[in-house]
Amino acid sequence: MTNRLIVEHDEHPDPGVDGRARGFLAVNPTAGSAAGLDFTLRHVWGHLTDLAGTPVADAGRAVPADSTWQQRLAVGLDLLDTLLEDAGQDRRRLIGVGVGVPGQIELGTGVVGPSLPGQAWAGVNVAEEFGKRLTAPVLVENNTRLEAVAEVAWGAGRDAKHVFYIGLSSGIGTGLFFDGKLHRGAWGGAGELGHVSVDFDGPACPCGNRGCLVQYAAIPAVLHALRVHLGPDATTEDLQAAVATGDRACLGVIADVGQIVGRVLANLCNLLNPERIIIGGELSRAGDRLLDPMRASLRRHAMTPVRDVDIVAAQLDLGARAGARGGAALVLREAGSLAAALLATERTPV
Numbered sequence: 339m340t341n342r343l344i345v346e347h348d349e350h351p352d353p354g355v356d357g358r359a360r361g362f363l364a365v366n367p368t369a370g371s372a373a374g375l376d377f378t379l380r381h382v383w384g385h386l387t388d389l390a391g392t393p394v395a396d397a398g399r400a401v402p403a404d405s406t407w408q409q410r411l412a413v414g415l416d417l418l419d420t421l422l423e424d425a426g427q428d429r430r431r432l433i434g435v436g437v438g439v440p441g442q443i444e445l446g447t448g449v450v451g452p453s454l455p456g457q458a459w460a461g462v463n464v465a466e467e468f469g470k471r472l473t474a475p476v477l478v479e480n481n482t483r484l485e486a487v488a489e490v491a492w493g494a495g496r497d498a499k500h501v502f503y504i505g506l507s508s509g510i511g512t513g514l515f516f517d518g519k520l521h522r523g524a525w526g527g528a529g530e531l532g533h534v535s536v537d538f539d540g541p542a543c544p545c546g547n548r549g550c551l552v553q554y555a556a557i558p559a560v561l562h563a564l565r566v567h568l569g570p571d572a573t574t575e576d577l578q579a580a581v582a583t584g585d586r587a588c589l590g591v592i593a594d595v596g597q598i599v600g601r602v603l604a605n606l607c608n609l610l611n612p613e614r615i616i617i618g619g620e621l622s623r624a625g626d627r628l629l630d631p632m633r634a635s636l637r638r639h640a641m642t643p644v645r646d647v648d649i650v651a652a653q654l655d656l657g658a659r660a661g662a663r664g665g666a667a668l669v670l671r672e673a674g675s676l677a678a679a680l681l682a683t684e685r686t687p688v
Contacts, residue, residue, distance in 0.1 A: 374665020376438035376658040383658035395421040407458040432474035436665025438484040445526040484664030486513020491667035493653040507619035593631040600635025607644040618652035
């Protein structure tokens with residue numbers, strides 16, 4: 339290894355080291371970079387960190403909603419190069435890129451499954467397509483799971499091992515961590531909490547089920563419940579503003595959402611016993627107006643040994659910004675041997 343990859347420092351990591359030790363070595367955090375890209379319907383956000391996880395660059399780009407996956411890929415790569423240029427680096431220093439897309443990624447094939455109607459990435463092997471254009475390893479994950487990874491690495495879950503992240507947004511997704519490891523399920527489909535049925539006689543859901551949680555607790559359902567009060571064209575921003583001013587009708591609907599989600603989480607806690615539940619997504623901006631009814635509902639319906647689980651709001655930026663940070667964190671957690679990745683950057687030709 340070259341001196342650029344390894345640095346000497348004075349702080350020893352083990353208090354049991356005796357005074358004869360000198361010249362402690364560590365990987366140089368500036369020897370390489372980890373990148374994350376997160377794609378939503380209308381945006382892509384990028385995040386670049388050094389090897390210690392310190393942010394280096396961060397930016398986003400708008401993309402037309404009807405863009406093809408090829409067009410989105412081109413925008414993402416251009417954004418990545420811009421971030422590297424801003425940081426005074428290039429692709430040769432990348433140890434990996436974590437990419438977030440809507441939908442589930444089948445573990446056996448790497449192909450993105452169907453998600454939202456018209457989802458551009460459906461049926462595409464995203465890692466393979468990015469890999470044709472990058473020499474660094476490419477890791478692909480569901481958007482919500484990347485938000486969860488970011489919160490566990492740098493946010494509300496950084497000191498916990500058994501964590502559930504629930505994203506309450508236009509849909510409802512979940513990231514599950516057991517003993518500090520992201521759980522994806524047998525083929526990659528774990529975490530679809532939004533399609534747990536809360537009423538088997540409820541309205542039909544596009545997924546084929548009836549009475550899914552997403553039909554009661556996602557943003558479209560909340561806005562629909564308030565359409566007479568806020569108007570048929572109300573937006574998420576209108577909802578957040580009304581909640582912030584203490585609008586009673588909006589607070590009542592938000593409390594109902596908290597109670598419904600709390601009942602579902604009680605079943606999840608009875609089954610899996612997490613130590614912390616992190617609530618993200620735009621609805622989490624309601625704070626304790628949402629979380630207090632959720633906590634009360636969970637305590638009422640969960641068994642005694644598991645009902646004292648900690649429920650907290652996400653601490654990081656929401657949506658694609660959090661997902662991009664999670665992409666970089668995923669690289670640092672799962673890119674394999676850091677030493678091998680660094681040596682690969684040394685061998686990359688100019």
